Structures are given as structure tokens and as C-alpha cells.
Amino acid sequence: MLGFNDYLLVSVILFFVGALGVLFRRNLIYILMSLELMLNSINLTLIGLAKYSNDTNPQVLILLILVVAAVEVAVGLGLAINLMRVKKTVDVDLFKSLKG
Amino acid sequence: MKTVFYINALFSLIFALGVIFGKNPLRSALSLLLFFLTIALDFFFAGSEYLGFVQIIVYAGGIIVMIAFVIILLGLKKESPDYDITVRSFTGIILLGFFALGVLYGLAKSVLHLIPKAPYFDTSAAGIGDALFSKYLLPFEVASILLLVGVVLAFIFAKKEV
Amino acid sequence: MALKDVLILVVKISIVIGGMLGVVAYLTLMERKVVAYIQERLGPNRVGPWGLLQPIADGIKLFFKEDVIPAHVDKLLYIIAPAITMTMAVMPFVIIPFSKSFFLSDINVGILLLLAISGINTYGVLLAGISSNSKYSMIGGLRVASQLISYEVALSLAFVGVVLWNGSMSLVKITEAQHVVWNIIPQFIGFIVFFIAALAELNRIPFDLPEAEAELVAGYHTEYSSMKFALFYLGEYANLTAMSAIITTLYLGGWQGPWLPGFVWFAIKTFVVLFVFMWIRWTYPRFRFDQLISVGWKVLIPLALLNIALTAILRIYI
Numbered sequence: 001m002l003g004f005n006d007y008l009l010v011s012v013i014l015f016f017v018g019a020l021g022v023l024f025r026r027n028l029i030y031i032l033m034s035l036e037l038m039l040n041s042i043n044l045t046l047i048g049l050a051k052y053s054n055d056t057n058p059q060v061l062i063l064l065i066l067v068v069a070a071v072e073v074a075v076g077l078g079l080a081i082n083l084m085r086v087k088k089t090v091d092v093d094l095f096k097s098l099k100g
Numbered sequence: 101m102k103t104v105f106y107i108n109a110l111f112s113l114i115f116a117l118g119v120i121f122g123k124n125p126l127r128s129a130l131s132l133l134l135f136f137l138t139i140a141l142d143f144f145f146a147g148s149e150y151l152g153f154v155q156i157i158v159y160a161g162g163i164i165v166m167i168a169f170v171i172i173l174l175g176l177k178k179e180s181p182d183y184d185i186t187v188r189s190f191t192g193i194i195l196l197g198f199f200a201l202g203v204l205y206g207l208a209k210s211v212l213h214l215i216p217k218a219p220y221f222d223t224s225a226a227g228i229g230d231a232l233f234s235k236y237l238l239p240f241e242v243a244s245i246l247l248l249v250g251v252v253l254a255f256i257f258a259k260k261e262v
Numbered sequence: 263m264a265l266k267d268v269l270i271l272v273v274k275i276s277i278v279i280g281g282m283l284g285v286v287a288y289l290t291l292m293e294r295k296v297v298a299y300i301q302e303r304l305g306p307n308r309v310g311p312w313g314l315l316q317p318i319a320d321g322i323k324l325f326f327k328e329d330v331i332p333a334h335v336d337k338l339l340y341i342i343a344p345a346i347t348m349t350m351a352v353m354p355f356v357i358i359p360f361s362k363s364f365f366l367s368d369i370n371v372g373i374l375l376l377l378a379i380s381g382i383n384t385y386g387v388l389l390a391g392i393s394s395n396s397k398y399s400m401i402g403g404l405r406v407a408s409q410l411i412s413y414e415v416a417l418s419l420a421f422v423g424v425v426l427w428n429g430s431m432s433l434v435k436i437t438e439a440q441h442v443v444w445n446i447i448p449q450f451i452g453f454i455v456f457f458i459a460a461l462a463e464l465n466r467i468p469f470d471l472p473e474a475e476a477e478l479v480a481g482y483h484t485e486y487s488s489m490k491f492a493l494f495y496l497g498e499y500a501n502l503t504a505m506s507a508i509i510t511t512l513y514l515g516g517w518q519g520p521w522l523p524g525f526v527w528f529a530i531k532t533f534v535v536l537f538v539f540m541w542i543r544w545t546y547p548r549f550r551f552d553q554l555i556s557v558g559w560k561v562l563i564p565l566a567l568l569n570i571a572l573t574a575i576l577r578i579y580i
């Protein structure tokens with residue numbers, strides 16, 4: 001029987017993989033994609049919870065997370081285009097003109 | 101059912117690793133697309149057809165196309181891996197490891213039976229819509245404002261002269 | 263599921279796919295005949311009576327041509343791109359009701375399935391453009407990405423109007439709800455928006471910027487040859503057929519109609535829509551790209567939103 005535990009296990013692993021990407025890559029596009037991985041692993045937890053507790057609320061939360069993910073990607077990619085134009089690179093380690 | 105779920109989870113893991121260890125940005129984006137499709141499959145397993153299709157429409161039809169578009173526009177080609185291996189990122193990984201261990205410990209203790217269980221699982225679009233437009237009206241409006249802000253911000257960022 | 267059910271399903275699927283491929287092959291002939299008569303020519307008439315064997319001759323020719331894979335392409339993506347186009351073109355027929363009892367499946371979020379399919383359909387063209395590694399294909403791919411994203415919004419909003427009016431997302435229920443009056447009357451604005459967005463989704467003139475032959479050689483399929491080119495070509499017509507069938511189902515009452523059996527009505531309506539598509543193709547010139555994007559965002563999307571508001575008001579007061 002497929003329970004909430006299975007969903008939670010898989011989504012923790014996927015969240016870990018996504019976080020690995022965010023922490024270890026320097027390319028802005030890769031960081032955005034890893035953030036999407038993390039958001040999706042949260043979605044997986046929520047659908048497991050919804051199925052386990054027969055509840056509609058987690059499903060609504062998934063829809064809201066979809067909105068957040070879409071906005072995040074749109075703004076992040078706009079930022080990437082602008083940074084490419086100004087700095088000619090998408091390496092996040094080189095964006096430190098605001099660093100004290 | 102459990103076997104199918106875990107096989108699908110294995111594919112999710114493979115595609116996720118393909119995203120973060122990829123060298124060619126476009127291939128990584130396509131790997132991300134396949135990852136999203138496996139997650140949509142998980143939604144179908146849970147019985148929520150509506151969310152599964154919404155997932156495919158939003159991620160496959162919108163987000164990945166945008167990412168691929170930007171990758172072509174910026175002309176990002178195959179590159180040598182750019183791992184950022186510093187003390188900072190290792191600290192992050194160790195903290196995350198503790199987080200994962202905590203979740204797994206919680207799994208082992210399994211207090212999940214405390215979650216109340218409703219008698220009937222409503223996965224239909226009508227059921228979700230009812231909840232969204234009555235109980236969750238405020239979050240819904242906030243999400244719409246967030247979308248508006250996102251549109252304006254993306255426009256300003258990507259414009260040539262600010 | 264018993265063995266008998268499986269057999270029946272297999273037979274049904276074979277009928278749908280076989281019939282559709284036959285229709286698609288003969289659509290190429292129909293298009294050439296239509297353009298010929300519009301331009302006061304005769305069109306193909308050498309192979310068989312009235313040129314009826316022309317599609318078969320074309321097929322054999324394409325099949326025996328050399329399959330060139332240029333050295334500079336990204337091989338994996340280059341090969342899967344036409345396959346995605348063709349597969350996703352056939353997919354919508356899974357849920358389209360051809361008559362009262364003949365349909366492959368009835369799922370209660372059918373319209374979302376259609377949108378998901380059209381979302382994935384983008385990748386065939388996009389990947390072809392990127393993987394070919396040539397300037398023309400690249401520009402074609404970029405144009406496809408921006409064009410399809412823009413018009414998919416209008417398309418989905420037009421769908422929302424239909425769903426709101428009929429109170430269901432299942433295509434079978436939507437068809438049945440139209441037995442008194444077809445959706446084209448209460449949803450007229452939605453129909454116009456849907457039709458224009460469908461033209462853009464199909465990359466047909468006046469929106470065929472991705473493969474504009476005057477500026478981009480052949481756009482995304484410049485580097486393709488032989489059977490892979492044929493798959494793109496057929497995929498284009500399969501998409502056209504699928505879109506006509508969707509318009510028939512959503513707006514023109516599907517298989518409903520007096521006297522004749524449902525299937526015949528469905529075929530007649532689909533062919534009328536197909537003919538209108540061809541008629542438009544050979545009548546209008548091509549848009550400029552900035553015009554295309556501004557039509558999508560500044561005209562179609564506000565119109566579709568207006569349509570949703572009007573539908574909601576009508577729904578409450580009628």
C-alpha cells in the first residue's frame with residue numbers, strides 16, 4: 001500500500017538533489033532550474049499529503065506553488081537576460097558589484 | 101502500485117541528476133521537462149488528473165519553453181562544469197543533510213496517524229475550484245497580484261534601456 | 263478488462279489512426295487542388311484519374327530519397343523532433359467523440375489534455391530549430407517559441423469560455439450540451455479568438471513566420487530530408503485535421519445534426535473547417551513578426567477575457 005511515507009521519502013531526496021544544484025552550480029540558468037526541482041519536490045509532498053488525508057487543501061496549495069514557480073522563472077530569466085547584456089556572463093560569482 | 105511508484109521515482113531522480121550535473125544547458129532543460137512529466141505521473145497515481153494536466157500545461161507548455169528560449173537567445177553552449185566548491189556550499193549541504201535526516205527520523209517515528217482523515221477524496225476541478233474561490237480567496241488574489249508584479253518586473257528587467 | 267474489450271479497443275484505435283493517416287495523405291492533394299482552383303489552375307492531374315494517386319506517388323518518392331543527416335546537427339534531438347511532432351499530432355484523437363457512441367475514451371478533464379498536448383507539441387518544432395544548428399532553423403525555432411507561447415494563452419482563455427458555458431471539461435459532455443444550439447452562437451467572440459489562435463498554433467499563413475520561405479528558406483525544417491521531412495509535412499496536416507476536429511467538437515456541435523448519422527455530420531463539419539483553413543492560407547499575405555505578437559497580446563487576449571466575462575454574466579442571468 002502506497003502511503004504518505006513513500007511520497008515523503010522520494011520528495012526529500014529530490015529536494016536534496018535540487019538544493020545540491022542551487023549550492024554547487026554557478027550558472028544562473030542552472031540555479032533557476034534547480035529551484036524548479038525543489039518546488040516540484042514540495043508539490044510531490046503535498047499531493048502525498050492530500051491523498052493520505054483525503055483533503056482538498058493541499059491541492060489548492062499546489063496550484064498556488066505553480067503560480068509562484070511561474071513568476072520566479074519569468075523574473076529570473078528577465079534578470080538573466082539583463083545581466084548577460086551588462087556583464088556578458090551568467091556566472092553568479094561575478095555579480096558582486098553591490099558587495100561591500 | 102508501490103513498485104510502479106518507485107520505478108517512476110527512480111526516473112525522477114535520474115532526470116533531476118541530469119539537470120544538475122548537465123553540461124549542455126539545453127539538454128538540462130529537456131531533462132527538467134522529463135522530470136516534470138514524471139511528477140505529473142505521480143499526480144495521476146494519486147488520482148488527481150486535474151493537477152497532473154495543469155502541471156504539464158504550466159511547466160511543459162510555459163516554463164521550459166521560456167527557459168529554452170532564453171538559452172537560445174543568450175547563446176549558451178556546452179561548457180565545462182562550473183561547480184562552486186567552497187566552504188560555504190559544503191556548510192549548506194551539511195545543514196541540508198541534517199534536515200533530511202530529521203525528516204527521515206520523523207518518518208521512522210511516524211506520527212502521521214495524527215493527521216485527520218476526511219471520508220472522501222475530491223480531486224475534481226470543481227472541488228478544487230470551490231475551495232480556491234471560497235476558503236482560499238485571499239491567497240488566490242495575492243497570487244494574482246504576484247503574477248501582475250512578475251509580469252511588470254520581467255518586462256522591466258528584460259527591457260533594453262531602463 | 264476482458265480480452266474481448268482489449269480487442270475492441272485495439273480495433274477502434276486502428277480505425278482511428280488508419281483513417282486519420284489516410285485523411286492526412288489526401289489533405290495534401292486537397293490543399294494542392296484548392297490552391298489550384300483559387301489561382302485558376304488545374305492542379306495535379308497526371309497520376310491516376312484527377313490526380314487521385316498523387317499522394318501515394320509523393321510518399322514513395324520521399325521514402326526512397328536519401329536520408330541526409332548533416333554533420334553539424336545535435337543528432338539525438340534532430341532525430342526525435344519529427345517524431346514528437348507526429349505523435350503529438352495524433353494524440354488529440356484519443357478523446358474526440360466521432361459519433362454518439364464511437365470515441366476512444368472520455369476523460370473528465372479532456373480540455374486540459376488538449377492543452378497539455380499542444381504544449382508538448384511545441385517541442386517538436388522548437389527542437390528541430392535548435393538542433394539543426396543552422397541560422398535559418400535557429401531563427402525559425404525562436405519564432406516558434408515566442409509565437410506559440412503568446413497564442414497558447416489566447417487559446418486557453420477561449421477554452422475557458424466553452425467550459426464555463428457548458429459546465430464541463432469532457433468533450434463528450436460538451437458535445438451533448440450543444441443539442442439545442444451550437445456553441446458558435448453564444449460563444450461567438452470566443453470562436454473568433456479560438457480560430458485565429460488556432461491558425462497561429464498551426465503555423466499557417468497569415469502566421470507562418472517560423473517557416474516563412476521568403477526570408478528563412480524553410481525555417482525549422484531547412485535541414486531535414488526524406489522521411490523526416492515527410493513526418494514534419496504530414497505532422498503539419500495531422501495537426502490541421504486535429505484542430506479542425508477540435509473546432510467542430512467545441513463550437514460546431516460535434517456529431518449532432520438532423521437526418522444523417524453522427525459520423526457523417528462530424529466528417530462534413532470537419533471538412534468545411536479544413537476548407538476554410540486552406541481558403542485563408544491562399545487568400546491572405548503574411549504578418550510581420552511585431553504585428554503578430556501585438557495581435558496576440560493586445561487584441562486576442564483582451565477579447566478572450568471579455569468573452570469570459572460576458573459568458574459568466576449570461577450564465578447567471580439566462
